[in-house]
Amino acid sequence: MKSGKFWAWVVFALGAAYFFIPLIATVEFSMRMRRGAYSFDAYKVVLGDPRFQATFGYSVLAAVFTIILGVLIVVPAAYWIRLRLPQLRPLVEFITLLPLVIPAIVIVFGYIRMYGSNSPLPFLASDTGTNALLVIGYATLSLPYMYRAVDTGLRTIDVRTLTEAAQILGAGWSTIITRVILPNVLIAVLSGAFLTFAIVIGEFTMASLLNRPAFGPYLQNIGANRAYEPAALAIIAFAITWGCMSLIQILSRFAPRSANRPN
Amino acid sequence: MRLPTQWFGVAPFFIFAIMFLILPTLYLMLGAFQNDAGEFTFENIAALAQPSIVAAYWISIKVSLASSLIGAFAGLAIAIAIVRGGLPEWIRSATLTFSGVASNFAGVPLAFAFIATLGRLGLATVILNTFFGLNIYAHGFNILSFWGLTLTYVYFQIPLMVVIIVPAIDGLKKEWGEAAATLGATMAQYWRMVVIPVIWPSFLGTVILLFANAFGAIATAYALTGSSLNIVPILLYAQIRGDVLHNAHLGYAIAFGMIFITGLANVFYIWFRTRSERWLK
Numbered sequence: 001m002k003s004g005k006f007w008a009w010v011v012f013a014l015g016a017a018y019f020f021i022p023l024i025a026t027v028e029f030s031m032r033m034r035r036g037a038y039s040f041d042a043y044k045v046v047l048g049d050p051r052f053q054a055t056f057g058y059s060v061l062a063a064v065f066t067i068i069l070g071v072l073i074v075v076p077a078a079y080w081i082r083l084r085l086p087q088l089r090p091l092v093e094f095i096t097l098l099p100l101v102i103p104a105i106v107i108v109f110g111y112i113r114m115y116g117s118n119s120p121l122p123f124l125a126s127d128t129g130t131n132a133l134l135v136i137g138y139a140t141l142s143l144p145y146m147y148r149a150v151d152t153g154l155r156t157i158d159v160r161t162l163t164e165a166a167q168i169l170g171a172g173w174s175t176i177i178t179r180v181i182l183p184n185v186l187i188a189v190l191s192g193a194f195l196t197f198a199i200v201i202g203e204f205t206m207a208s209l210l211n212r213p214a215f216g217p218y219l220q221n222i223g224a225n226r227a228y229e230p231a232a233l234a235i236i237a238f239a240i241t242w243g244c245m246s247l248i249q250i251l252s253r254f255a256p257r258s259a260n261r262p263n
Numbered sequence: 264m265r266l267p268t269q270w271f272g273v274a275p276f277f278i279f280a281i282m283f284l285i286l287p288t289l290y291l292m293l294g295a296f297q298n299d300a301g302e303f304t305f306e307n308i309a310a311l312a313q314p315s316i317v318a319a320y321w322i323s324i325k326v327s328l329a330s331s332l333i334g335a336f337a338g339l340a341i342a343i344a345i346v347r348g349g350l351p352e353w354i355r356s357a358t359l360t361f362s363g364v365a366s367n368f369a370g371v372p373l374a375f376a377f378i379a380t381l382g383r384l385g386l387a388t389v390i391l392n393t394f395f396g397l398n399i400y401a402h403g404f405n406i407l408s409f410w411g412l413t414l415t416y417v418y419f420q421i422p423l424m425v426v427i428i429v430p431a432i433d434g435l436k437k438e439w440g441e442a443a444a445t446l447g448a449t450m451a452q453y454w455r456m457v458v459i460p461v462i463w464p465s466f467l468g469t470v471i472l473l474f475a476n477a478f479g480a481i482a483t484a485y486a487l488t489g490s491s492l493n494i495v496p497i498l499l500y501a502q503i504r505g506d507v508l509h510n511a512h513l514g515y516a517i518a519f520g521m522i523f524i525t526g527l528a529n530v531f532y533i534w535f536r537t538r539s540e541r542w543l544k
Binding site for chain 2: 005007008009011012015019020021022023024025026027028029030036065072073076077079080081083084088098099100101102103104105106107108109110111112113114135137139140141143144154173176192195197198199202204205209216220223224230231236238241242244245246248249251
């Protein structure tokens with residue numbers, strides 16, 4: 001057992017080295033901009049760049065719309081499957097896993113060919129349409145995470161009893177979903193939302209192929225043309241991801257733990 | 264008339280999935296088997312056999328396989344170390360939190376981090392050269408190469424494995440180890456006959472997931488190497504942007520090939536899984 005512990009430390013130390021050296025190196029590199037001294041110049045340049053602000057704002061907005069769209073699609077479906085159509089669960093789970101098998105670049109390629117200006121649904125004919133298509137694409141990417149998060153949340157509440165109680169009190173379907181079910185799975189939905197945010201904020205492939213002024217293509221562009229700014233951007237991106245994951249962890253402490261009656 | 268209310272909760276989901284996930288993919292699949300006149304043909308698939316495209320698939324498969332296997336075994340080792348290694352509790356929770364972050368730290372910023380580490384002026388490169396006299400670039404290492412890309416992908420592959428496999432290792436009951444010991448099993452027998460069969464399905468499933476994850480990834484590779492490393496997603500990216508292959512249907516065929524490979528990986532997984540489950544009974 002003693003030697004087991006020793007090897008556990010060795011494995012952990014090797015892993016920690018592999019994961020921390022790039023972070024340290026990136027921080028160090030990002031501070032090398034001024035000759036001969038460490039400084040935060042690269043961060044100042046990046047944060048002061050109007051294109052950074054514009055593309056970052058665009059991606060934040062896209063992420064917010066993605067989350068709204070994802071919730072509108074996933075929550076009713078997951079709820080309905082628990083309540084009425086449990087036989088559809090394997091099919092729906094299979095579909096939500098598809099975005100992990102079909103690469104994003106293939107999905108967006110399909111969009112470009114199917115929803116071009118000459119198609120019956122010309123999403124790509126206008127800027128608004130293309131923005132909508134980007135949000136739709138992001139919603140498909142986040143489908144696996146959103147569905148799993150919401151489904152886990154629903155598992156901890158007694159969907160059937162809550163629904164019947166609401167119906168007896170005279171609530172309609174929209175009231176049941178928005179005022180009974182959603183508040184109960186809010187924490188799960190928010191976990192899915194933050195994960196979606198982390199995925200969407202720096203996404204490159206879809207935004208670039210749809211020619212959207214998003215953060216991902218901006219990052220790529222800076223990477224191709226600058227030396228120190230990319231390192232600063234990498235640290236900023238890491239901090240954003242870290243922030244999203246911390247929020248999920250904090251939220252999970254508020255999540256109801258006991259599964260009531262299994263449905 | 265009665266509305267089919269039975270379906271109304273799942274209708275948005277299915278309409279969305281069909282319109283924006285299934286139909287676009289099917290459109291490309293069918294396009295891969297059509298010529299410009301819309302007639303059925305195998306020509307596009309046959310045209311994939313040209314050396315530059317085969318080379319792109321081959322390097323993509325190699326990078327995905329190498330990064331998923333390295334990621335899987337390293338991730339498994341770390342998971343076992345933090346769950347079963349007798350390390351302090353805070354290490355376990357810190358590792359899990361960090362893994363959640365690192366598994367989502369991919370794309371363009373990850374490429375920047377590795378350029379800052381192992382690029383020609385990267386910290387690790389410089390330190391190895393100055394203090395250990397080891398010039399890795401003189402020894403043939405290049406961040407813009409197969410191993411450079413693999414090493415970079417491993418950064419999100421390992422944590423993904425850790426996040427998924429830790430619950431499976433948690434599922435190994437302590438009693439099983441004690442029962443095995445009582446029956447006189449050696450440590451090796453306990454591993455071979457208890458641990459591996461229990462972890463095997465989730466381990467293999469995660470390897471497949473890691474493979475697909477790397478196979479479809481483009482942002483990291485594109486930001487890291489530009490178009491100097493010819494992997495399939497970058498080839499497809501160039502094709503979508505500018506029809507570099509001068510044949511729209513060949514683009515469909517490349518997309519078809521990508522789904523075929525990730526799909527095949529999943530078929531293998533299902534096959535292995537049913538086999539291992541049968542064996543567990």
